[in-house]
Amino acid sequence: MxxxxxxxxxxxxxxxxxxxxxxxxxxxxxxxxxxxxxxxxxxxxxxxxxxxxxxxxxxxxxxxxxxxxxxxxxxxxxxxxxxxxxxxxxxxxxxxxxxxxxxxxxxxxFIAKDSHSVESxxxxxxxxxxxxxxxxxKKRLPYCPDHDKQAISIFCRTCSKSICTTCTVLMHKPPDHEYRDIKQEAQEQKDNLAKMCTELCKKEDAFEEILKKLLNLKGDHQSRMKELKEQIKVSVKEAVRKVKQKGQALLKELEGIHKGMDAKMSKNLLHMEDVQKRIEGSKDLLENMIKYATDEEVMEMQKFVKSSLQQLRRSKPGNADALDFTVEFKKTDLEPLNLLGSLVVHKDMVTETNLVQTEFNLLSTTTQQLLPVFSQNHSSHGSTTTQQPLPVFSQHHSSHGSTTTQQPLPVFSWVHHNPTAPSSLLTAPFFSQASTLIKIKRERQDDEDIKPGTFLASELPPKRPYKPSLEKLGVSPASLNALPPNVGQKTADDSLLDYSDDECEETQSVVSGMMENKENTGDSLNSKESDKGTPLLECAGCLPSPAPAADQHIPVEDHSIVFFDLETTGLGSKCDIIQLSAACMEKTFNVYMVPRTPIVKGASAVTGFTVRRHKLYLHHHPVQTKTHRDCLMSFLAFLRALDRPLLAGHNIKRFDCPILARVLEEFQLNEEFKLLVSGFLDTLILSKDLLQNTGIKSFKQENLVKELLKKSYPAHNALEDVKALQDLYSALRPTPAQITSHLFTLDHMESHTSLQPLVEGKAISKTTAQKLARLGFNFEKMKRCHLQNPSEGLRQFLEPLKEELKNSMFTKTVDKICAFFKIEQ
Incomplete structure (x- = not known):
């Protein structure tokens, strides 16, 4: 109390x-x-x-x-x-x-008639x-404030006021006013309040249980943090010990190299000194013989002296430069080696109702159960009072707890998009509908192996495609293994090509201004693709991999966006990567690699990259490079720390993504890469959609930055390109619905690439190829289905395409594809 x-x-x-x-x-x-x-x-x-x-x-x-x-x-x-x-x-x-x-x-x-109660x-x-x-x-009687010495004994329900008997005659006359004995009314209200108190006690127990869980979680996290600190300290000591050990080994190795070369030099030096002394001795003897020897002495000694001089003449001094050597120390960048490990935050979805949502449900249940107690009580007696809903407070919270405005930059964490509201609205609700418990897990390499590129694979579980029954189409699953692989499939060659600048000049063609036209290669791409859903397809034991549609929504609100760009040796589909850069808010990533194919002259003139003696130069200045595998592994480590982000770039659907996918496939890293990203967003297609009625003619990134941001930047440098693209994306301010409509995956892109033989053979149009890829169909699946059941297999397999095409067009398309496969056989 x-x-x-x-x-x-x-x-x-x-x-x-x-x-x-x-x-x-x-x-x-x-x-x-x-x-x-x-x-x-x-x-x-x-x-x-x-x-x-x-x-x-x-x-x-x-x-x-x-x-x-x-x-x-x-x-x-x-x-x-x-x-x-x-x-x-x-x-x-x-x-x-x-x-x-x-x-x-x-x-x-004096007041005996009022019966005042007095206590000692x-x-x-x-x-x-x-x-x-x-x-x-108990002993104090309430009196009416309007009438002197009149005790309050009645409650007027119409006015919700306590009154006396005089009030019922003067101001609260029936039938306009309904009243009741105040003791009965008060007792009924006390009973209702007692019920509310009982319900609140039950809710209090639930909150206390959740509070205990939160306190236990906090304690566990503090204990885990202390354990991780100790593990990190131990790892640091171990890494320092191993680095020192490696340093001592390098010093010993350096001493051994110089010791061996010094011994060889000393041996050659001693031999040179001995020969030089013989020359000096022979020269002195000849001079004295010429000056002082008699004829008899000359004739007697000349044969022996000539033999010795001829032997001395045959001695050659050798080449001193041949013994010259240079030992260079190639410094290793410790950051991508991940010597200590990394802290990865995993968001494990709670199977039961999350804590915050539980609190919201408890409060909602409490108000729904308790508030009607008053309104029902009054309405039962014909009162005009109606139950009013509780006000709902919508608050926007920033990291500091203050109200913030929507930021257009690429992180949508803790932002909830209401699909029923206008797509341009983003709201951050007070109660999140998908809260998560965050656990910290530490990835660490083997202490005995700190070689570059030895990163741990992602622990995200692989997606298992559904295996439908094949009896519906009369296809035997066992017979599928005997079918030939996809036509035109090539194996990757990991060997580095040995070439010089002179050889490049003889074989390459001069392409002037070709890099400026890189972004225009996607001009014919339709930026407004259909959002229709994709039904399940069953054929040949393979389920197509549809692109993100209405039923396969990639929640952009839950993923950060990484902007990336490549600088390559040219514009061909088989060109190689020179520079790979990425940016996500304040985090940046940038690596260089010596290309395995010659740099086209036009590309070199635009980007400033050249290769001389297997070293990469940018505007005639050497840059530090890594192997292709080390660069890709570093990029995967960068993505792994961002919890499956979306990758965005300008014209990546036509250019960057196919090249990146091909190089990842060469080093067998494409499957791991798919697990680390949620999808791709081409800002060229997105900007064409958002700016279609603005009068902008060129949608090249450099021009958009100039038009929208009113600034210029050093283009064709991948790192500068991604920084500028991040600012450009902020100016575009796309909504989650607009972003989702332009998302695609590597599977979608690979399916579209595999269908190019059908496009080149005039069996399908480019638009139809895009629709087939979006529905998850690829060349190999279609070919296998046709070979297994030439009459109706392909027609049934492509049944979902009917929703995209007219019935007559669908029939013609299937017939052309079947004819193409028959000719190919």
């Missing part, structure tokens, strides 16, 4: 209590301290309340006054009579006055606060 009578802000005995909408109370003084705001925040539960809705808490005020009286009585000090200065002996609860013996006798004479102070001293309150309220 003492805590109930305290102010939640100053923690003092409450004075002039004010009741907030959360049913907590604060004193008038603390309320005035918040005069600068129109909203009062409860210090206990932090619930906001409009100042206009703050009410006087008469109950608490009355309880506080009763407590003050009891404290005066309990002190045992002499209390003065309220009518005179003599010592008080009793108290009248009706008059709220202390009385001495004489005043008590007079009091009883001695009996009040031994009472508890609860007993004192019960006695005071």
């Amino acid at each position: 003492a805590q109930f009578l305290q102010c939640g802000t100053c923690f003092c005995d409450i004075t002039s209590p004010k009741l907030l909408s959360c049913l907590h109370s604060i004193c008038q003084t603390c309320l005035k301290d918040q005069d600068g705001c129109h909203v009062v925040t409860c210090p206990t539960c932090h619930q906001p309340t409009e100042k206009a809705e703050v009410k006087d808490n008469k109950l608490l005020s009355d309880l506080q006054s009763k407590l003050d009286i009891l404290k005066q009585i309990a002190r045992g000090s002499d209390l003065s009579c309220s009518c005179c200065n003599f010592s008080a002996r009793s108290m009248c609860f009706e008059c709220e006055k202390f009385l001495c013996q004489k005043c008590f006798e007079a009091h009883q004479v 102070l001695e009996s009040l001293k031994v009472m508890s606060f609860q007993e004192f309150l019960a006695t005071a309220r």
